[in-house]
Amino acid sequence: MKHLFVRAALCAALVMPFAVQAHKMWLVPSATVVSGDDAWVTVDAAVSNDLYYPDHFPAQLDNLVITAPDGSPVKPENPWTGKVRSAFDLPVKEAGTYRIALVNQGLFANYEVDGQKKRWRGKADELKAGIPANAKNVQVSEMASRVETFVTQGKPGGDALKPTGKGLELVPVTQPGDLVTGEKATFQLLLDGKPAAGLKVTAINGATRYRNAQEEQDTQTDKDGRFTFAFANPGMYWVNANTEDKKTTVKEATQRRVAYTATLEVLPQ
Structure with missing residues (x-):
């Protein structure tokens, strides 16, 4: 039972962020500025x-x-996982911005056995054992996603905001702790450390449980990977982008699907 639960969670981590679907993965801090x-x-x-x-x-x-403003790793305190959510505490003592991220990577495969279509999801080192030897028409995709949020102590900034050069990442032009209604906020998306041009970016204000519509805002990255939103209402926003290419890191995979999701808080003026 535990194995099935972990596998289901892995599937969600890898697949759900790739589009604005009914199910969305997220991280939400109790405060973004402390x-x-x-x-x-x-x-x-x-x-x-x-x-x-x-x-x-x-x-x-x-x-x-979790990355501290000086670039060092931080361990969460009191982590736990329940039936419908996980949670942890984080001491925010260093001045600057902390980056908190769930970084997931794995494989997705379609194949046939005796004329029946099958699917498999898992990690790269599980692929050989996961696909039957008599499988035919095997198609493997690599999937990578980053789901994150930011918490700022005092003045925003620091080494935690530096990109790693892997996958789809966000570089703040407008600092995450400085987002207010009525002012334009600009960010940059990088793919493997280079500007991710021409990507659709979607922003959805939270509390969708109390609205009849998602009320999405959509924009597109420019040639430098930059995009801008003007947030009309305060709240926690779910910001998502995704893309596909052939730049796989696993030889069995023929395509790569990459996604980025952030929770950003917009405060009233």
């Missing part, structure tokens, strides 16, 4: 139908990566 020598935040992590209401199942914390 101050004081003993500041803490609690972060929820889940996959849900409504933003940001945990109603489906929890996001797994195995691939949680």
